[in-house]
Amino acid sequence: MKNKLEIETSLSRFFTQSLDHLVSIVLILTVYHCYNFKERVIARLPNEPTTPRDGPRVNGEITCPKIRLVDENGEMIGVLTRFEGMQMAQKAGLDLVEVSPNAEPPVCKILDYGKYKYEQQKKRAEAKKKQKIVEVKEIQMRPGIDENDFQVKCRAIQRFIEDGDKVKITMRFRGREISHHEIGMGVLTRLREQFEELAKVEQMPRLEGKQMIMVLVPK
Secondary structure, three states: OHHHHHHHHHHHHHHHHHHHHHHHHHHHHHHHHHHHHHHHHHHOOOOOOOOOOOOOOEHHHOOOOEEEEEOOOOOEEEEEEHHHHHHHHHHHOOEEEEEEOOOOOOEEEEEOHHHHHHHHHHHHHHHHHHOOOOOEEEEEEOOOOOHHHHHHHHHHHHHHHHOOOEEEEEEEOOHHHHHHHHHHHHHHHHHHHHOOOOEEEEEEEEEEOOEEEEEEEEO
């Protein structure tokens, strides 16, 4: 009877200790998860947007522990920790954006990232509109061209050059005209002199088979 009582007592003590250990483990895990949740909340501010791959790092995506901060008014605050910068951005209801990642330390600015992204896209669109695709326009002539046709060709060349295009002038020879190619050279020389204020010669007159080619480009 005594042995049975001792066994029951030992079992009771064992289960009590096991339960205490289990409660301790649960408490430790609870504290650990609460701490991690708090860190995640701090690392990612409520107004943090989804950053495109080619865009700047924002808020919790900024990895450098020290940053040079510019506030929402454009004033240089100085070198702070990333956490301090994020706190200031959160207080202002804005985002912390890494605008110069290659600086030492990186320069970050407090701003509205959604508005910033829209303005950058708008600037890229405007720059794309202003980009001029240079085309090569061709003007064909004959060595015996008359004055009226010559002036018509000149007006076309001037229009192309003013539009920012290259002009390829091709002098074509027929039959025995090639034996007097200096006549065609004279016409091209006259064109070169006439447009010397608007254009420069990218390719000097060059004889290629039965044609002579000169290329003008805008200055």
